[in-house]
Amino acid sequence: MEFWLSTIMPGLLTGAVVTVSVTVASLLIAVTLGFGLAVLRQFPRVRLLNFAIDAYVEFFRNIPALSHLFILYFGLAAVGIKITSIPAAIIGLGLIGAAVTCDIYRSGFLALGIGQVEAARAVGMTPVQTIRFILSPQAIRVALPPLGNYALQLMKDTSIVSAIAAPEIMFYARSMVTSSFQTTLIYSSAAMVYLLMSLPLAYAVTRLEHRFGGKANA
Amino acid sequence: MLEFLDVYARHADQWGPRLADAAVVSARISILGFMLATVVGLILGLAQEASSRIVRTVVRGYIVFFRGVPVLAILFLIYFGLPGVGIVFDAEPAAVVGLGLAFAAQMAEVFRAGLGAIPRGQWEAAMSAGFRPAQTLFLIILPQVVRIIAAPVIVTFVALLKDSSLASLITVNELVLEGRALATEYFLPLHIYIWVGAMYFLIAFPLSMLAKYLAKRARGARA
Numbered sequence: 303m304e305f306w307l308s309t310i311m312p313g314l315l316t317g318a319v320v321t322v323s324v325t326v327a328s329l330l331i332a333v334t335l336g337f338g339l340a341v342l343r344q345f346p347r348v349r350l351l352n353f354a355i356d357a358y359v360e361f362f363r364n365i366p367a368l369s370h371l372f373i374l375y376f377g378l379a380a381v382g383i384k385i386t387s388i389p390a391a392i393i394g395l396g397l398i399g400a401a402v403t404c405d406i407y408r409s410g411f412l413a414l415g416i417g418q419v420e421a422a423r424a425v426g427m428t429p430v431q432t433i434r435f436i437l438s439p440q441a442i443r444v445a446l447p448p449l450g451n452y453a454l455q456l457m458k459d460t461s462i463v464s465a466i467a468a469p470e471i472m473f474y475a476r477s478m479v480t481s482s483f484q485t486t487l488i489y490s491s492a493a494m495v496y497l498l499m500s501l502p503l504a505y506a507v508t509r510l511e512h513r514f515g516g517k518a519n520a
Numbered sequence: 521m522l523e524f525l526d527v528y529a530r531h532a533d534q535w536g537p538r539l540a541d542a543a544v545v546s547a548r549i550s551i552l553g554f555m556l557a558t559v560v561g562l563i564l565g566l567a568q569e570a571s572s573r574i575v576r577t578v579v580r581g582y583i584v585f586f587r588g589v590p591v592l593a594i595l596f597l598i599y600f601g602l603p604g605v606g607i608v609f610d611a612e613p614a615a616v617v618g619l620g621l622a623f624a625a626q627m628a629e630v631f632r633a634g635l636g637a638i639p640r641g642q643w644e645a646a647m648s649a650g651f652r653p654a655q656t657l658f659l660i661i662l663p664q665v666v667r668i669i670a671a672p673v674i675v676t677f678v679a680l681l682k683d684s685s686l687a688s689l690i691t692v693n694e695l696v697l698e699g700r701a702l703a704t705e706y707f708l709p710l711h712i713y714i715w716v717g718a719m720y721f722l723i724a725f726p727l728s729m730l731a732k733y734l735a736k737r738a739r740g741a742r743a
Contacts (some may be wrong), residue, residue: 364678364724366685369717376703377710454587461590461635465689472592479600486604489597495591500588 310488314495317474318469320388322499324470325394325457332399332456333449339400340407340441341433362401364424368462370394375466391463398422406448410441446514450507455499461496471495527711535702535715542698543719549615549694550684554677556620561627564655568632579628586625591683594725599690615687622681630676634669635661671735678724679730685720695719 434519463475475492599614646656688697699716703709
């Protein structure tokens with residue numbers, strides 16, 4: 303018990319600070335870049351652009367995050383592009399997340415229906431104004447609950463950046479195991495720390511779902 | 521660019537067979553893990569509707585726990601943590617059990633949504649026609665549920681397939697770990713990890729497209 307209080311928990315909580323920082327930073331990249339992509343995807347006439355965005359989304363959604371991180375961290379270093387572990391983790395998870403949130407925003411836009419666009423055009427709004435003032439505010443509201451779910455998933459996914467030596471919770475857990483051999487205690491404590499962080503998030507998502515209606519499947 | 525591709529041409533016969541063998545391991549843990557997730561998920565999905573409050577609370581607790589803890593933490597707990605209390609798994613079974621239990625929570629939600637879409641009258645009609653509960657479930661209810669949940673089931677499988685890459689971190693010799701071994705042997709990590717990523721993509725992308733198509737068709741059928 304004393305060892306748990308004096309060594310294990312402080313170690314894991316130090317890692318938790320990095321977990322939260324990486325989550326927040328990559329979440330910011332994901333929600334902004336993903337929104338940009340989803341908005342660009344709303345202009346149906348630019349075929350090449352649409353194809354490029356779809357390719358981006360499918361590329362990042364159909365390859366494991368671990369694989370992307372290894373390409374970024376080990377792969378690029380071998381050709382002279384060196385990114386240290388925490389920035390690599392943030393960039394990697396952020397780019398993957400942009401693909402996820404792009405799909406979320408898009409189903410938000412899809413939920414609005416063509417009548418909204420027609421009405422906006424009828425009162426003389428340009429396409430850009432329609433997206434800016436009519437569609438986006440509504441789409442973002444619809445997107446909030448699935449975005450919350452995504453944030454929860456992202457927080458858990460940061461655990462894999464321990465594989466590229468970013469010092470978050472699992473990284474500290476592993477390094478403490480090599481010095482103390484208390485494997486059961488350390489790994490169950492690590493699971494508990496994650497649970498303590500995800501419970502409030504999950505509660506917030508449930509509240510969002512009640513507030514903004516049903517789960518839009520992303 | 522040509523130079524970059526030339527590396528693949530020179531190494532294809534060394535890397536190809538080894539990565540193909542590793543892909544078999546990835547496929548095996550994904551499929552076995554998914555089967556476990558389906559069975560446990562169905563049981564949990566049914567139990568969520570149970571009349572006993574204790575059963576419902578236990579199921580809720582299971583889902584909250586596995587939704588709240590990363591798959592990697594679960595794998596580490598099973599493979600490195602449980603031997604401390606005398607439960608020892610080999611790496612591959614540990615990966616199957618970990619992936620299966622974690623994704624069972626997701627499958628439970630999928631089944632719950634699917635089961636909820638079948639009107640109660642179907643159960644009552646089947647029972648009054650003399651079907652036993654198990655017969656009703658497997659012969660009447662599930663065949664209808666399967667059609668409703670086909671798309672989310674495939675989406676869940678793709679997510680599990682991607683997370684099977686985490687098994688590399690508990691020493692299962694699947695695609696990513698074999699990729700790491702090759703990367704240290706040949707000092708060509710960029711080429712090798714791109715190849716590894718491409719192999720996942722070749723399986724995951726068609727499945728994702730199928731899921732999208734099925735989801736679209738299901739929406740059309742309901743409208």
